[in-house]
Amino acid sequence: MAIFASLFAFAGRFAGKVLNMALGWATILLFGKVPESKQLLLSLVTLGSLAAVIAALGVLVPDIGALLVAASRVPDQYQGWVRLAMFVAMLVLPLLVGVGGYFLLDESDRPTGKGMIKQVLRGYLYAPVMAFVLVFMGLVAPFRKLRAVIKRWQDAHVPIVVKPGGYERVADDLEYALDQAGLAVERRRAPRLLELPSRLLAKVSGNQGLVPKRLILLASPSLEVLVHPADISVSGTKQELARARAAVASRLTFTAAYLTSSEEAQDIEDRLERASQLGRSGSPEDQLQAAAHLHAVDLSLASLDVTHDEWEVLYRIRLQVERDLLMARGAAVSSDSRSDAPPGAPDPVDVAFARAMGAVSGVLDKVLVGSPVGKVASALRKNAPPRRT
Numbered sequence: 001m002a003i004f005a006s007l008f009a010f011a012g013r014f015a016g017k018v019l020n021m022a023l024g025w026a027t028i029l030l031f032g033k034v035p036e037s038k039q040l041l042l043s044l045v046t047l048g049s050l051a052a053v054i055a056a057l058g059v060l061v062p063d064i065g066a067l068l069v070a071a072s073r074v075p076d077q078y079q080g081w082v083r084l085a086m087f088v089a090m091l092v093l094p095l096l097v098g099v100g101g102y103f104l105l106d107e108s109d110r111p112t113g114k115g116m117i118k119q120v121l122r123g124y125l126y127a128p129v130m131a132f133v134l135v136f137m138g139l140v141a142p143f144r145k146l147r148a149v150i151k152r153w154q155d156a157h158v159p160i161v162v163k164p165g166g167y168e169r170v171a172d173d174l175e176y177a178l179d180q181a182g183l184a185v186e187r188r189r190a191p192r193l194l195e196l197p198s199r200l201l202a203k204v205s206g207n208q209g210l211v212p213k214r215l216i217l218l219a220s221p222s223l224e225v226l227v228h229p230a231d232i233s234v235s236g237t238k239q240e241l242a243r244a245r246a247a248v249a250s251r252l253t254f255t256a257a258y259l260t261s262s263e264e265a266q267d268i269e270d271r272l273e274r275a276s277q278l279g280r281s282g283s284p285e286d287q288l289q290a291a292a293h294l295h296a297v298d299l300s301l302a303s304l305d306v307t308h309d310e311w312e313v314l315y316r317i318r319l320q321v322e323r324d325l326l327m328a329r330g331a332a333v334s335s336d337s338r339s340d341a342p343p344g345a346p347d348p349v350d351v352a353f354a355r356a357m358g359a360v361s362g363v364l365d366k367v368l369v370g371s372p373v374g375k376v377a378s379a380l381r382k383n384a385p386p387r388r389t
Contacts, residue, residue: 045100049130052093098123158232166256167212181247190215279325
């Protein structure tokens with residue numbers, strides 16, 4: 001019995017991951033980026049879509065309808081009401097799905113007048129397509145998992161949100177990152193069967209710019225990386241998988257895609273990218289502005305209401321930007337002869353930059369006091385070699 005319980009628990013976890021991945025695709029392609037505050041509404045839209053399809057099957061297929069009525073376990077005299085309820089649900093739930101989809105859009109993107117009516121009526125398309133994608137992924141994923149088990153491969157997923165028209169750049173940047181990590185991969189076209197969900201969702205939503213003409217597969221004998229518009233799927237041996245994940249985390253910080261899904265987190269990503277661009281310019285004034293941007297980001301991170309996973313992604317990006325900023329400033333100082341300054345005199349720009357970076361490092365220290373991250377940062381500073389003057 002313990003063995004069966006373990007198998008059922010594994011199957012449940014696997015099904016949950018598959019459904020979350022499929023829902024992520026459907027969300028991005030149907031409604032764009034969804035703020036954290038609308039996650040409950042998104043869940044209701046998903047449940048409404050599944051319920052609408054089940055009700056429609058119960059009405060249109062008599063055998064399924066009889067099975068649903070029997071499963072309801074209501075007395076015989078009330079079974080007619082159950083059938084009537086399924087008929088009403090078949091008609092009304094898609095409209096509610098359309099209304100939910102309308103409110104999932106940003107307020108500035110919501111159409112008015114006839115456009116609003118058209119958006120609500122799209123629920124009759126959203127509901128079956130959303131249900132189909134969830135069922136399709138639930139059927140395809142086990143076969144891919146079985147293939148991975150036979151090859152003794154492991155799977156991992158890196159959530160992304162490709163910006164409109166940015167798919168090719170993401171694939172190029174990802175291929176470069178893997179090559180730089182010593183993972184020689186070859187670019188191929190993904191199996192057409194795997195392109196079906198994205199193309200269908202884009203056709204229904206009208207967001208054709210989010211779906212590429214072809215899905216790209218980066219493959220080697222021991223690794224496969226499939227680039228979806230809302231997911232990077234990595235399969236390979238244990239060692240190759242670890243190297244690929246490290247390459248994505250360390251070398252794919254800024255590309256034509258977001259590493260977070262909520263609107264609030266993506267705004268932080270945009271600000272961090274701006275700070276990174278300023279820091280790489282080489283201009284002392286731009287580097288000071290980059291430090292100021294980083295300080296403002298720290299203030300936002302200290303009170304940002306997003307999931308823990310998204311917060312950790314943002315904090316990792318923030319640390320990478322700070323590292324690159326410090327390295328760029330160090331390179332600029334070492335290349336500057338300072339011929340006009342007396343020996344040993346501090347550069348005013350260096351002083352201002354040091355103060356700015358001091359303010360940056362102090363903000364999150366207060367937030368992270370006592371946490372594992374804070375303890376590690378404190379230990380690193382304590383053991384760091386003294387700065388040369």
